[in-house]
Amino acid sequence: MTLAANRIVAGEGVQVWQLATLAETLPGIAAVGAGLLLGVQAGRQRLRVAGAIIGLGGLFWLLMRGAPALMEGAGEYARVSPALGFWCLLLILMLLLADALAQRTPGPVARAGLLAAVLGTLGLILWSGALSPLSIMQEYAGRRDGFADAALRHLALAFGSLAVAAGIGFPLGILCHRKAGLRESVLPTLSLLQTIPSLAMFGLMIPILGWVGDSVPGARALGIAGIGFAPAFLALVLYSLLPVVANTVAGLAAAPPAALEAARGMGMTPGQRLWRVELPLGLPVILTGLRIVLVQNIGLAVIAGLIGGGGFGTFVFQGLNQTATDLILLGALPTVALALVSAIVMDILVELSRPIPKDTA
Structure with missing residues (x-):
């Protein structure tokens, strides 16, 4: 010590x-x-x-x-x-x-x-x-209310962006699975977004949402501005799309041809095959994509503290400015713990979603 x-x-x-x-x-x-x-x-x-x-x-x-x-x-x-x-x-x-x-x-x-x-x-x-x-506990005691607010902001950034990305990515992934031409244009575009460094992505959102907040009536009332929660949230959604879409496509493509042929023989429509065969069989791969997104977003949400987005990154960057190591740890340790717990929980869900082979003995 x-x-x-x-x-x-x-x-x-x-x-x-x-x-x-x-x-x-x-x-x-x-x-x-x-x-x-x-x-x-x-x-x-x-x-x-x-x-x-x-x-x-x-x-x-x-x-x-x-x-x-x-x-x-x-x-x-x-x-x-x-x-x-x-x-x-x-x-x-x-x-x-x-x-x-x-x-x-x-x-x-x-x-x-x-x-x-x-x-x-x-x-x-x-x-x-x-x-x-x-x-570190004394740092927490002096910032108890601020810590609770930062925790809620961090959870909103990580889980909220995951929910929005899933709402956009699942339908887009299904369409990409059905249409090869769309897949060949969408996946490279999303891959390009992933190559942008995280700090640069957050910076790009500032002028775009700043213009929206100044130009669109009512946008600022909704919290859309150049700095704050909105640019950080949008950047995380954009980062999340590739794993969601790519894993949805991969999961749907993993359905065995024999299972699909059996479904067609039973007279299932394409929609029924999707919901009753392809999605259940591809669920472990799809959940793996969500796991990647969640752990990634929990870590990237720390950078939101640089642009006023809140979260545990607020304490990290305050500690860096004040050369206060324990204040840095007050933001870093909960982030690491949240990422570890989320990864373990998602791994458990992935394993539970795998079909259990029947004993043929």
Whole structure:
């Protein structure tokens, strides 16, 4: 951990055995050591999962015990933060946990249960106030209302742009699947949009929507202006179209010819074949496209903070301007957590959407 005189200056590193008394730090040190030893056991995946969880518990134990001890007598403006050693150990233990889980290949229900347990445990730790002495939690305490507003804005940017892109991309993807000529013109155009750097795309939206806001009656009343939420939202929608359309086309094209021929033999119309055969069989590929879009938009929404679009990027860029690392983390960590949770949930939905082959034995 590090101990700094205030939120701006660089802190001095504190070794793990100096965080608090030996009686307080020893359980955490032992848990981290045991977690690392168990996590590298080849071929024993349950043991590796248990070890990674024990090690992560030890890390948070050290945070909860060390932060209050370091703050005692350190001064009113002193700040305590996790240091590089903490982040390295956190990354190693999370990689060990992810690798062990991947080797065990748990089903979607097991993964959903594990995700709920992790989120519940983390929420309980945060709710208990055990980590409140940390600098990042003090940054949050001073910006509680602003954090809630930023979270809602970030969710609106990421999920709202996904919904609009899906509403446009699904019908367009179906048309592209049906008409080869349209597909040959639409997909290269959407691919070209993807090549525009994200910051440039946000910049291009500013003069376009600025002109719309000034020229179209009532546009500003709807929130359409050169800066703010609207240009960021439109840029994310444009970025989202290619994965939605391309994966819709690929999903529909993945339907086996035998299944389509059987549907024709049953007298199904083209519309019935689409809804009863092609879409159900192509749903995993289509959901994979939505997963790509959602994770991409959660990350890109951070840049919206540069043009007044709100979201967690507001804290990231404020922290960069103030050289306040913990303020940067206040925006970055929720973004990473939201992206990880969204990716896991979408992976679960993709797996649940796959047709289960009947046992032919």
